[in-house]
Amino acid sequence: MRDALDATPYDALLLLSFGGPEGPDEVVPFLENVTRGRGIPKERLKEVGQHYFLFGGVSPINDQNRALLDALRKDFAEHGPDLPVYWGNRNWGPYLTDTLREMVADGRRRVLTLATSAYASYSGCRQYREDLAGALATLEGEGLELPRIDKLRHYFNHPGFIEPMTEGVMKSLAELPEDVRAGAHIAFTTHSIPDAAADTSGPVEAHGDGGAYVKQHLDVARIVADAVRERTGTDHPWRLVYQSRSGAPHIPWLEPDICDHLEELHGAGVPAVVMAPIGFVSDHMEVLYDLDTEATAKAAELGLPVRRSATVGADPRFTAAIRDLVLERAATERGADVSPCALGTLGPSHDLCPVGCCPARTPRPAAAGADSPYA
Template identity: 85%
Template sequence: MSEALDPTPYDALLLLSFGGPEGPDDVVPFLENVTRGRGIPKERLKEVGQHYFLFGGVSPINDQNRTLLDALRKDFADHGLDLPVYWGNRNWAPYLTDTLRELVQDGRRRVLVLATSAYASYSGCRQYREDLAAALATLRDEGLAVPRVDKLRHYFNHPGFVRPMIDGVLKSLADLPEDVRDGAHLAFTTHSIPTAAADTSGPAETHGDGGAYVRQHLDVAALIADAVRAETGVDRPWQLVYQSRSGAPTSPGSSPTSATTWRSGTRPVPRPWSWSRSASCRTTWRSCTTSTPRPRRRPRSSACRCAARPPSAPTPGSPPPSANWSWSVPPPRAGAR
């Protein structure tokens, strides 16, 4: 074992995730948590819930987080890192507020937060920070000591996040028949969000159309495509496509969709596609700090300031950096851009 690592000033790591139902009876209550305050009829939630019922009412996210927790704890122990790991969710048990209360009762005062969301957007960054601030406010109202909470930065281009997707693409290509392998195109799929939400994920003048949400996905797709080209010697066409549309039916969402890409007749000869899911839960670097509770109110702009690329960050298509950077920003202010 290498020399023991010192986690100072942190005395705990909090894995913060979205949460999901773990049985049919959980589905509608879970969706009510997700959509609380939006006035969505229960009948509509039951309709949406059919997607979960197809899989027995169980989302895979909780078991994936349990696996990640076990891996983190083992990795910390293997490297002599004495840092307890806790788990809290925004929308299902174990709930964030309950977990933070447990942290405080265990004497934790400086907490590092790993959110299972790699990209910038209101729901992928700022809302996590708002939920952290709201949970801290609840603890303060209960008379408990409020710990300082530091949120890790977006990790979309971290080597530990990118490399498994490179390996997945290479394996998918190897599984294709040899006579079509070199002609295969690459499609990188991710969650569709309303275009209005994407546009406020980071300034368009810095990131282009679709804000930081689209730019970051294009960056990681380019990193994967470049690595696949380097390892196979084949320069393949690739495209970023979207799935799992969210938002109101009347609101335009990110496009093109994975379905339209699959059915596309724009090419005279249909070609095989290799698909890569641009989502996971891995990180190393710190970004945002939330130590003072703020009002839970959706700001005019949903851009999370930790979405801004620091000067040393990689440019699109460049290899991800091997060294860490670290910076902090204050919690979001209601109405702040």
């Protein structure tokens, strides 16, 4: 981690997340926010919301963000830097625009943003940047002085993100019955996205064949699988699989689905599986329903022993990694010689999203990138 605890020129860190309902009455309004502009009828949204209703209409993501927010503040207070941490969501309270308005009132003028998505994709990066631009446009319309906003680089291969996931896989393997443990496979899971969105993820030079989205996940899976082999002496076969598909069935999305994969492994005589959700920062609804509920039920139906490993959440190693990323970016902005921390074959990601990175089907202004209208 960085020795110099100087966050200059930044005067605040913004935790930017997706948001989620915190009661049954909030489910449909929340989904209306998520799907705004797509013309989806309210009755259909009620059907989609059944996953939330199974859990009392409460998504765990807001509480998980509160835990991460608290952990970051404690980490900064203990180790430095002296940097306030704010929290805003794209689709539910606390809303991003309200949080930025609060930051302006507090005199914050140079803001670093941490998005709760570790990988490159339209929905995992550019859409957050578009919402930042929309919020800044609102503040500009109100005559407020706009802060300059930068976004932390993708942290999928930072050791502080990798190590908790590796430890989670190790723990899940140890929880399997001893007679099936050595033959267990690892299913590394992430959110499925349309093939077209995957192919155009990341910088233009990374486009095609799943783009940066697939390449980054595959690199993380290899890092974790290699670490597990080194620590256990057992080479567990693995595959990157997908979950949480939505949208029209005729549009190709990344496959295979986790449930289909479990059926395939069972048919091949695999004795057990560890499901490792490397695509998710915390145990939010996609993890609770698609893995802990749906995929686990499928495994029980097959008679296939499974365990689901933990996401990083507010693990102290992850909060320390965020501190490191903040100090790294601050030093870069000051013109210092920086050695970014990254594992695997891909190296550290870019600090500034280039033009053409993770493009939208309908172009919209996006902040915190080379094409930002708010430099």
